[in-house]
Amino acid sequence: xxxxxxxxxxxxxxxxxxxxxxxxxxxxxxxxxxxxxxxxxxxxxxxxxxxxxxxxxxxxxxxxxxxxxxxxxxxxxxxxxxxxxxxxxxxxxxxxxxx
Numbered sequence: 001x002x003x004x005x006x007x008x009x010x011x012x013x014x015x016x017x018x019x020x021x022x023x024x025x026x027x028x029x030x031x032x033x034x035x036x037x038x039x040x041x042x043x044x045x046x047x048x049x050x051x052x053x054x055x056x057x058x059x060x061x062x063x064x065x066x067x068x069x070x071x072x073x074x075x076x077x078x079x080x081x082x083x084x085x086x087x088x089x090x091x092x093x094x095x096x097x098x099x
Contacts, residue, residue: 006050006062011040013059014052021062021086032084039066049080053087060088 006014018033039045044066053061065080 001060002054003051004054005048006052010052010059014062017059017062017088018084018086020089021092022084023089032086036064036084039064042066044068055091058088060091062086 014036015033018036019030022028022030022032040050046065046067049065051063052059063082063085065082068079068081070077070079
């Protein structure tokens with residue numbers, strides 16, 4: 001497995017990966033792939049923290065960390081949010097079979 005920063009040329013494949021990863025999940029609106037598109041176009045986006053995992057040249061996983069502000073009364077802190085975490089369904093199923 002190879003982990004690297006996502007590149008613009010990966011966007012379509014990552015969109016499909018996220019769709020695939022969440023298609024059978026119950027507690028979701030099934031729009032995570034659109035959230036990623038919006039985050040990429042926001043000030044919160046950090047390109048170096050948009051990561052893909054590849055196996056034999058195929059993108060099989062994706063994570064995105066974006067900037068957030070946590071505000072509590074007069075205190076404001078900058079942090080990172082992790083969302084989504086997506087793994088290609090066939091990889092998840094393979095891991096479950098091997099356990």
